[in-house]
Amino acid sequence: MARILVVDDEVGIRELLSEILYDEGHTVDLAENAAAARALRAAHRPDVVLLDIWMPDTDGVTLLKEWASQGVLDMPVIMMSGHATIDTAVEATRIGAMDFLEKPITMSRLLKTISTALERGRSGTRPAAVAAPAAVRAGGPAAYAPPPVTSTVGAVGADYGRPVQPAVAERPVPATLPADAPPRTPLQDLSLDLPLREARDAFERVYFEHHLAREGGSMTRVADKTGLERTHLYRKLKQLGIELSRKRSV
Template identity: 60%
Template sequence: MANILVVDDELGIRDLLSEILNDEGHSVELAENATQARSARNAHEYDLVLLDIWMPDTDGVSLLKEWAMAGLLTMPVIMMSGHATIDTAVEATRIGALSFLEKPITLQKLLKAVNQALETQEPGGGPATPQPSLRAAPSSIPAPFPGEGGDIAATSGSGLAATTALTDAPVLLVRTMTPEKSLPSAHRDFDLDKPLREARDEFEKAYFEFHLAKEGGSMTRVAEKTGLERTHLYRKLRQLGVELGRKRGG
């Protein structure tokens, strides 16, 4: 797929973006500041750069300008920020940024932005053309894609209610979704004589293990399937004692 450089001074954002993009089949390199980003760009060609605006050493807009002046802006660049102003957005797009992602970044918004950037990249590695619509945003940071899905950096409990609501018919749900032989024997039946909390935890563990197995361990696709925001999904899986080891291959 694509070679992507993620530049962000927040470790949690770097790790999460890396995992999501790796799940999508991309090769991802990480930089925590402008110094590391410069070294990475000087050493490699990238198909896309995700660049944070506010960083401790050099801000992302200044780094973008450096690359443009040095002729190194040969790939689409998506800016990221939770505090940038409209003036910053206009300046970055004037320099050559393709689009913005406003933090907290939603899963669907990230994937759409990445896919669009890769599709608009000129054959042969030429710089992508900034989207005109980004220059005309009347207020706030331009957001080329409507917000949808769960936040990457923020938590939401809405998915839990949806999952909990399924506990009225746990056996029917599991048996309808897959043949019995494809599930561990412990997941084929549930002891309905247990207290509700224990029975619910048992069902939810089987539910998430089923989807992890079905999606080959991809947390991105499991989050989409189950309707849970990724941060909440990780906490839920750890709480239930679900094995998070990703199955690779195929």
């Protein structure tokens, strides 16, 4: 498919975008800052770059200007931000950004923008003017603000955070079971004495692991079965600490 460079200082966003793009068949390189982005861009010329605007060392707009001034802005660049102003979005487009994604980023918007960028990159078409997101056009910062975190884990969606450890209480198991006893289920091992939030997290973990196993790891079918949009499904699995196998199907 394509080689995509994701540049974002928040590890949670990098991992989530990587999982989504990997499932779509793309090769993904991850950079946590401008220095890493420079090195990866030089080592592996990407087909598309997803570039966050606000980063602690060198911000995305400055890096975009640098690439443009050096004559190496020869790939489509899609800017990302959860709190950009209209001036920032317009400036990035003027410099040469192909498009602008407002966080939280939906699956459909992400994949559509990537597809458009790849088509333009293959045809060599110059990027058209990009309209600022609705929240930015309203004047001032977008409504989204990343949740406070105690580590570098960030959020593509509003509730993404540190993975929750499974809260399954241990119960004594009889030494022998009757021959006709039905097999125990994970739900029978959940303790009702847990605080509500821990009990809910434990139930959701069992629930999603059940559907992942039932659907052979297909994220598309699990999303359909559970009624979640795939971006939210990825976030929920990460939040619950459920490991996602690289070999699963989409």
